[in-house]
Amino acid sequence: MKAEIISTGTELLLGKTLNTSAFYLTGQLSGMGIEVSYHHTVGDNKERLLLAVNQALDRSQLVILTGGLGPTVDDLTKEVIALVLGLTMDFDRQSMANIEKFYAHESDLPPGSENQAFFPKGAKILPNDVGTAPGALMEKDGKYCIILPGPPSEMEPMFERYVIPELNTIMNKVKERMYVRVLKVFGLGESELEQELPDLMQRATPFLTLLDKHTYMDVRITMRSSDQDLAWQKINETESLIRQRLGSKVFGVDEETHSQVVGNLLRSYKLTLATAESCTGGLLGEKITAEAGSSDYYLGGVISYANSAKEKLLSVSKSSLLKEGAVSAEVAGQMAEGVRRTLAADLALATTGIAGPGGGSAQKPVGLVYIGLAHPQGIKVEKFQFAGHRDSIRNMTVETALNMLREFLLIYN
Amino acid sequence: MKAEIISTGTELLLGKTLNTSAFYLTGQLSGMGIEVSYHHTVGDNKERLLLAVNQALDRSQLVILTGGLGPTVDDLTKEVIALVLGLTMDFDRQSMANIEKFYAHESDLPPGSENQAFFPKGAKILPNDVGTAPGALMEKDGKYCIILPGPPSEMEPMFERYVIPELNTIMNKVKERMYVRVLKVFGLGESELEQELPDLMQRATPFLTLLDKHTYMDVRITMRSSDQDLAWQKINETESLIRQRLGSKVFGVDEETHSQVVGNLLRSYKLTLATAESCTGGLLGEKITAEAGSSDYYLGGVISYANSAKEKLLSVSKSSLLKEGAVSAEVAGQMAEGVRRTLAADLALATTGIAGPGGGSAQKPVGLVYIGLAHPQGIKVEKFQFAGHRDSIRNMTVETALNMLREFLLIYN
Numbered sequence: 001m002k003a004e005i006i007s008t009g010t011e012l013l014l015g016k017t018l019n020t021s022a023f024y025l026t027g028q029l030s031g032m033g034i035e036v037s038y039h040h041t042v043g044d045n046k047e048r049l050l051l052a053v054n055q056a057l058d059r060s061q062l063v064i065l066t067g068g069l070g071p072t073v074d075d076l077t078k079e080v081i082a083l084v085l086g087l088t089m090d091f092d093r094q095s096m097a098n099i100e101k102f103y104a105h106e107s108d109l110p111p112g113s114e115n116q117a118f119f120p121k122g123a124k125i126l127p128n129d130v131g132t133a134p135g136a137l138m139e140k141d142g143k144y145c146i147i148l149p150g151p152p153s154e155m156e157p158m159f160e161r162y163v164i165p166e167l168n169t170i171m172n173k174v175k176e177r178m179y180v181r182v183l184k185v186f187g188l189g190e191s192e193l194e195q196e197l198p199d200l201m202q203r204a205t206p207f208l209t210l211l212d213k214h215t216y217m218d219v220r221i222t223m224r225s226s227d228q229d230l231a232w233q234k235i236n237e238t239e240s241l242i243r244q245r246l247g248s249k250v251f252g253v254d255e256e257t258h259s260q261v262v263g264n265l266l267r268s269y270k271l272t273l274a275t276a277e278s279c280t281g282g283l284l285g286e287k288i289t290a291e292a293g294s295s296d297y298y299l300g301g302v303i304s305y306a307n308s309a310k311e312k313l314l315s316v317s318k319s320s321l322l323k324e325g326a327v328s329a330e331v332a333g334q335m336a337e338g339v340r341r342t343l344a345a346d347l348a349l350a351t352t353g354i355a356g357p358g359g360g361s362a363q364k365p366v367g368l369v370y371i372g373l374a375h376p377q378g379i380k381v382e383k384f385q386f387a388g389h390r391d392s393i394r395n396m397t398v399e400t401a402l403n404m405l406r407e408f409l410l411i412y413n
Numbered sequence: 414m415k416a417e418i419i420s421t422g423t424e425l426l427l428g429k430t431l432n433t434s435a436f437y438l439t440g441q442l443s444g445m446g447i448e449v450s451y452h453h454t455v456g457d458n459k460e461r462l463l464l465a466v467n468q469a470l471d472r473s474q475l476v477i478l479t480g481g482l483g484p485t486v487d488d489l490t491k492e493v494i495a496l497v498l499g500l501t502m503d504f505d506r507q508s509m510a511n512i513e514k515f516y517a518h519e520s521d522l523p524p525g526s527e528n529q530a531f532f533p534k535g536a537k538i539l540p541n542d543v544g545t546a547p548g549a550l551m552e553k554d555g556k557y558c559i560i561l562p563g564p565p566s567e568m569e570p571m572f573e574r575y576v577i578p579e580l581n582t583i584m585n586k587v588k589e590r591m592y593v594r595v596l597k598v599f600g601l602g603e604s605e606l607e608q609e610l611p612d613l614m615q616r617a618t619p620f621l622t623l624l625d626k627h628t629y630m631d632v633r634i635t636m637r638s639s640d641q642d643l644a645w646q647k648i649n650e651t652e653s654l655i656r657q658r659l660g661s662k663v664f665g666v667d668e669e670t671h672s673q674v675v676g677n678l679l680r681s682y683k684l685t686l687a688t689a690e691s692c693t694g695g696l697l698g699e700k701i702t703a704e705a706g707s708s709d710y711y712l713g714g715v716i717s718y719a720n721s722a723k724e725k726l727l728s729v730s731k732s733s734l735l736k737e738g739a740v741s742a743e744v745a746g747q748m749a750e751g752v753r754r755t756l757a758a759d760l761a762l763a764t765t766g767i768a769g770p771g772g773g774s775a776q777k778p779v780g781l782v783y784i785g786l787a788h789p790q791g792i793k794v795e796k797f798q799f800a801g802h803r804d805s806i807r808n809m810t811v812e813t814a815l816n817m818l819r820e821f822l823l824i825y826n
Binding site for chain 2 (some may be wrong): 010011013015018019020022023024025026027028031035036037038041042043048063069112151153209211226275281282284286287288292294295298299300301302303305307309313314342343344390391394
């Protein structure tokens with residue numbers, strides 16, 4: 001089944017709002033085996049929207065529109081869909097009741113609120129659990145049209161709760177699907193991967209695609225098939241071949257993040273972790289604690305941005321700071337061991353480096369980073385030279401620190 | 414002048430690559446006063462690409478395409494443009510020489526490399542300083558077509574170095590442009606802003622648009638004019654009116670971030686800052702240190718995720734933790750004062766709360782957050798109840814903490 005996504009809203013055409021909805025929907029649809037063949041982004045303009053919807057319905061079986069469901073006159077989506085499908089508009093009492101409930105604590109309904117309860121006749125209403133604009137699903141001559149609210153905070157829960165079950169029902173009538181597994185690889189670039197997997201890159205089925213995710217690479221194994229068991233068997237075989245060649249460089253699968261994988265290892269070994277951050281300024285702690293449940297293994301850390309913080313909170317020696325400088329293997333090791341001791345953690349990671357754009361020198365250029373790992377048997381420090389802007393250097397430092405810890409944990413047991 | 418952007422590449426339709434190029438180009442073009450009226454995303458498919466280019470050139474004066482300039486057969490962009498504009502292909506010696514130079518250290522050129530030196534006849538070549546695929550600019554009957562490479566790392570420098578000067582020359586022939594200023598507002602939602610600015614929201618010129626940025630609102634003041642001085646004068650007047658009504662709720666202008674604004678205030682008052690983070694786990698430090706030069710005022714902080722870290726690194730009293738709990742006004746104040754004293758900072762911010770999804774109770778639900786601000790004259794703690802997922806709660810906590818500090822600094826002097 002082919003699908004197109006139409007994002008409406010003039011704000012998307014002003015360059016201040018990144019179109020994450022099309023990205024989100026494409027990911028969701030691809031995951032279900034629905035092929036997205038086109039994205040459109042249209043302003044709040046009736047003619048252009050009409051053209052886009054007509055075109056999309058012409059060549060694809062499923063069209064998903066986001067945005068334009070608000071109460072005001074520039075919200076055109078439902079009107080346009082009714083026009084294209086040749087339907088009149090119908091008032092939905094249940095939606096109106098929900099809207100009234102939403103505004104129960106206010107004395108008046110905002111003007112135009114009742115517009116949000118009108119839908120093309122015969123539409124299946126998709127409730128909005130977090131806002132006022134419901135979505136809807138329309139079918140005509142075997143083609144499906146789904147309209148969803150613009151704000152991702154309303155659109156995403158609606159999609160997951162109400163649209164996925166509808167699509168599953170529709171998809172049960174379609175036989176051939178796409179099956180995908182993603183292997184996440186750290187420490188190898190695109191051309192290095194091509195050299196490691198030349199034969200697999202040539203194969204037609206399952207086929208491999210490489211995607212550069214800045215701090216790591218995605219290796220996607222994709223197969224189109226009408227036989228689910230066969231597809232997963234072939235994908236599993238291909239995954240095994242890739243893992244044989246890349247070993248521990250494969251750090252995760254599908255949606256797994258590096259910090260999730262490391263967190264699960266720490267949890268299963270019942271080990272605790274602390275952090276000491278200079279150049280990453282809290283980013284390492286932030287990535288670790290972005291995972292719900294990270295308090296099982298993460299005790300906390302120190303952001304030792306100024307040298308005084310390194311001395312006071314981490315007991316880094318003044319003489320090392322003076323002789324070796326804050327960006328040195330010596331200081332990285334002391335930071336890791338300092339925070340490990342203070343917080344009585346099993347393991348600790350420390351980062352110190354020059355994130356730029358200022359602060360570099362001939363001896364210590366921008367991008368020079370030391371990462372320390374303190375563990376019960378000692379301290380390990382590695383030196384890195386990263387390229388790019390402040391952001392990339394900080395991100396690469398965090399991912400590399402997580403990778404050092406992961407590689408350590410893999411041989412720990 | 415109206416423009417459309419066509420992004421090509423099947424990877425954009427697999428849901429694993431966010432289309433940041435269209436976002437980047439839209440921002441650049443809007444900034445130059447060029448109105449972007451449509452985005453297309455097309456896979457590597459000749460028919461669909463042909464249709465998209467024809468349609469775009471039909472209704473817009475400028476069409477920018479990214480991607481599809483590689484050496485392989487699925488790279489169709491130049492072929493399609495030549496077809497649409499009725500041009501033959503021409504070999505460009507200079508581009509070929511650059512490609513050969515790029516591969517000088519390898520024994521052979523990759524297959525298909527010479528394809529990258531062919532262009533529609535009459536095209537102006539845009540050199541690629543970091544890769545092998547040059548871009549090009551074509552003009553026909555007053556319409557402009559620009560092709561750029563897909564990878565942002567090649568596209569963006571090419572755009573800034575070679576495309577902007579060309580567009581400036583083209584724009585000098587066009588009189589009317591869009592002028593935009595963005596005011597960033599914290600603490601008011603969309604409907605509250607509509608109530609504060611009803612008269613200004615009605616005005617046709619300059620016109621206001623409101624954009625919900627999750628943690629804050631953008632109020633965009635836009636004016637289309639052929640007189641630059643008049644446009645900025647009208648926009649300045651409107652900005653003054655808005656500032657009179659919203660006061661310190663306006664925290665920044667255009668590209669300014671909250672942490673940048675706070676950082677500049679700290680720098681100008683020569684004050685230092687420390688942080689103590691529980692529920693935000695490093696995100697506050699990360700946002701502060703994302704600004705280059707933040708070491709001028711930020712000393713560092715503590716991520717006190719476990720209670721033991723609150724006691725050991727921040728001297729939070731065990732009895733407060735037992736009696737009030739880690740998420741309490743008492744502990745937030747002690748955390749702020751603790752890190753302020755330890756790092757000898759002028760000011761300190763502390764966060765403690767329940768980010769969820771687990772860990773909530775009837776007394777202390779998910780989203781309950783205390784933010785502490787310690788300063789030379791005392792300690793201020795505020796209580797908040799945020800809605801949404803773990804990510805939103807953490808982000809709202811950080812922005813609210815920065816806002817508390819900003820409001821404090823505004824009346825400090």
